[in-house]
Each structure stands twice: as C-alpha cells, then as structure tokens.
Amino acid sequence: MIGVLNNRKQEQQSLLTDARTLRNIMFNDSQTTLNHKLTLRIIELSIVTMLLALIIRPLLTELPVSFMWVGIADLLTISIFYFTVRSNLFPKWEIALSLLTVIIVITPILVLSGGVNSQLAFFLPLYPIMAALIGGHKESVIVTLVIISGTILGTVFSEHITDLTNEIYSEEKTIARGFWLTISTIFSAFFGRFFLQKYTQLTKQLKEENIQDPLTGLLNRRGLNLQFKRELEKAMTSSSSSLSLILIDIDYFKKINDKYGHDIGDVCLIEVAKVLSSALRKHDIIARFGGEEFIIVLPSTTKKEAQLIAEDLNYLITQGKFSEFSLPLTITLGVTSSREQHDNTLDMIKRADKALYRGKDNGRNCIELSD
Numbered sequence: 408m409i410g411v412l413n414n415r416k417q418e419q420q421s422l423l424t425d426a427r428t429l430r431n432i433m434f435n436d437s438q439t440t441l442n443h444k445l446t447l448r449i450i451e452l453s454i455v456t457m458l459l460a461l462i463i464r465p466l467l468t469e470l471p472v473s474f475m476w477v478g479i480a481d482l483l484t485i486s487i488f489y490f491t492v493r494s495n496l497f498p499k500w501e502i503a504l505s506l507l508t509v510i511i512v513i514t515p516i517l518v519l520s521g522g523v524n525s526q527l528a529f530f531l532p533l534y535p536i537m538a539a540l541i542g543g544h545k546e547s548v549i550v551t552l553v554i555i556s557g558t559i560l561g562t563v564f565s566e567h568i569t570d571l572t573n574e575i576y577s578e579e580k581t582i583a584r585g586f587w588l589t590i591s592t593i594f595s596a597f598f599g600r601f602f603l604q605k606y607t608q609l610t611k612q613l614k615e616e617n618i619q620d621p622l623t624g625l626l627n628r629r630g631l632n633l634q635f636k637r638e639l640e641k642a643m644t645s646s647s648s649s650l651s652l653i654l655i656d657i658d659y660f661k662k663i664n665d666k667y668g669h670d671i672g673d674v675c676l677i678e679v680a681k682v683l684s685s686a687l688r689k690h691d692i693i694a695r696f697g698g699e700e701f702i703i704v705l706p707s708t709t710k711k712e713a714q715l716i717a718e719d720l721n722y723l724i725t726q727g728k729f730s731e732f733s734l735p736l737t738i739t740l741g742v743t744s745s746r747e748q749h750d751n752t753l754d755m756i757k758r759a760d761k762a763l764y765r766g767k768d769n770g771r772n773c774i775e776l777s778d
C-alpha cells in the first residue's frame with residue numbers, strides 16, 4: 408500500500424499539477440480565440456481603408472481607372488485572406504499567408520502611387536500589431552524590420568518610383584513621409600508588444616479568477632463544470648473508456664471552526680486540498696465543490712480503480728496532521744462511474760452525493776460506492 412502511494416507521489420512530482428495544466432490549456436484556447444477576433448477586426452479595418460483609398464477615391468478624383476482594377480484585385484486577395492483566417496483553415500500558415508497577402512496587395516499600389524508618398528503606406532504601421540496577434544513577438548519584430556527596410560528603400564529610391572496619382576514630386580516631402588512612416592512603424596511595434604503583454608496578463612487573470620477557488624487555488628464549480636463536461640463527452644464517445652467521480656466531504660468540520668476558529672478551518676481546507684491534489688495523476692481533475700467538499704474527476708478510470716484511489720486518498724488524509732495544531736481529520740468519500748450510454752454530469756454528481764451521504768450515515772471516515 409505504502410509502495411503504491413510512494414509511486415504515485417513520484418509520478419505526480421515529475422508532472423505538472425493536474426488542474427493547473429488543464430486550466431492553462433483552457434486559457435490558451437480562449438487567448439487564441441481572442442487574438443483571432445482582434446486580427447479579424449484589423450483585417451476588416453484594412454478592407455475598409457482599401458475600399459475607400461482604391462475604389463471610392465478614383466471615382467471622386469482624377470486617378471486612372473486602372474487604379475480601381477488594382478483596387479478590386481487587392482480587395483479580392485485580402486478578402487480571401489480574411490475568410491481563410493475567419494474559418495481557421497490554415498492556423499499554422501497565417502503569418503506566412505499574411506506576409507504574402509501584404510506583398511501582393513501593397514507592393515503594386517505603392518509602386519504605382521509614389522511609394523512612401525502613397526496614402527496607402529500609412530496603413531503599414533498596423534501590420535506589426537497584427538503580426539503580434541497572429542504570430543507573437545518574434546513575428547512582429549520580423550515584420551517591423553521588413554517594413555522599415557522597405558520604407559528606407561522606398562524613400563531613398565523614391566525618384567524612380569512611378570506615381571500615377573499626378574502628385575508633384577518633392578524630395579523634402581518624401582523624406583518627411585519616409586521618416587514618419589518609419590517612426591510610426593516602430594511605435595506600432597512597441598505598442599503591439601506592450602498591448603499583447605498587457606492583454607495576455609489581463610485575460611489570464613480574468614480567466615483564472617473566473618474558474619479558480621481563491622482559497623485553495625483549485626478549480627471552482629464553474630471550472631469543474633467546463634472540464635467535467637468535456638471529459639464526460641470524451642468518455643461517452645469512446646465506448647472503451649470509463650470515467651469516475653469521487654465526492655469528498657471533511658467529517659465534522661464545523662467542530663474545527665467552532666473550536667479553533669474560521670482561520671484555522673481555512674488552513675485545514677488549503678492543506679487538505681494540497682494533500683488531495685498531490686495524490687492525483689496528471690490528467691485527473693480536482694475542484695472545490697463547496698464549503699468543505701471536494702470533487703475529483705478521474706478520466707479513463709473504472710469504478711474499481713476509483714475505489715483504490717479513494718482508499719489512497721482516505722489513507723493520506725487520516726495519516727495527515729493539519730494546521731499548526733496538528734489536527735487529525737477524516738473524510739467520507741462517495742464514488743461513482745459513468746454509465747455506458749447517456750450519462751450526464753449532474754446525474755453522476757447526484758449518484759456520488761447519494762453514496763457520500765450513505766457513508767455519513769454509516770459513521771463517516773469511509774468510502775461508499777454508488778449502485
């Protein structure tokens with residue numbers, strides 16, 4: 408028995424904390440979704456800019472009609488990119504596709520309309536921000552360097568660049584524009600980095616506050632519901648996989664609070680949470696279910712295996728000494744497993760709860776299995 412416990416402890420220490428890993432996966436998922444949404448907004452903004460600059464403007468000014476055709480072709484290209492990103496068709500290729508799109512879309516227009524003097528050039532500083540959102544900091548730096556190099560070349564060789572917009576060429580004006588374009592691209596790169604950092608921190612914090620129990624750091628009921636539902640769906644779709652659930656309630660916890668105070672009660676809860684978490688496998692999910700109740704979801708685990716795990720947990724708690732008063736504690740555990748078809752999280756919790764209360768009626772400090 409002790410050997411089994413030691414093995415399990417070693418296994419746990421070498422792996423990341425179960426709930427934290429799962430929380431991170433969930434966080435990363437939603438972070439990617441947010442980045443994706445912001446990227447789409449930036450592309451939409453670019454589409455509107457292009458529409459105004461390339462399609463509406465030639466109608467109002469004396470620009471050659473060829474401009475409008477280039478505009479329509481560009482709009483088509485950028486729209487294809489937009490729908491590729493929107494439908495998440497090639498998530499790994501988005502940064503490369505975005506570069507390709509920018510080259511296809513921007514270069515002909517810049518070459519035809521005076522390079523850095525082109526009104527469209529002022530849309531370039533948006534790109535380091537978009538690169539940060541699609542790819543990350545490294546990609547943003549690469550894109551920034553590409554734009555700055557292009558801007559410097561465009562400024563130096565401006566005299567040789569065609570300008571069909573009939574603007575009178577001025578070297579001074581070109582240098583000023585090239586300079587401001589470079590500066591605003593650098594600012595935009597810094598802003599992209601700062602923005603991405605801040606908003607990553609903030610969304611992470613919000614997510615954690617939303618799904619984390621502040622006292623024990625375990626998942627709260629909301630976090631549990633999300634993870635439990637996902638795991639049960641997985642178990643239901645794979646006929647060979649069974650999922651088990653253990654509901655745990657600390658015995659006579661009110662007495663601890665009454666005798667030693669609420670603060671010591673809190674310390675006991677934190678320590679019990681630690682002991683329980685430390686005894687689980689990487690893919691198990693533990694949450695604080697309520698006051699002095701904890702819940703553990705055990706994917707790919709039969710009822711028999713769950714019973715053994717429950718015995719280990721019970722043993723660990725009865726061996727422990729909690730808080731500065733070295734208080735002994737006991738727990739009662741209700742165990743259930745998923746039914747082969749049509750089970751749901753609520754029914755499973757109800758069955759575990761029923762088993763748990765049978766355990767309480769039978770004198771506590773025991774494990775009860777559901778029918």
Ligand SMILES: Nc1nc2c(ncn2[C@@H]2O[C@H](COP(=O)(O)OP(=O)(O)OP(=O)(O)O)[C@@H](O)[C@H]2O)c(=O)[nH]1
Binds near residue numbers: 622660671698
């Ligand atoms: N310190 C502390 N106590 C809590 C917290 N949440 C719930 N409790 C206490 O947990 C106790 C639960 O008491 P009961 O439901 O009577 O259960 P019990 O005393 O453990 O008795 P049994 O469950 O029947 O063995 C109450 O005293 C609650 O105030 C918390 O966050 N911190």
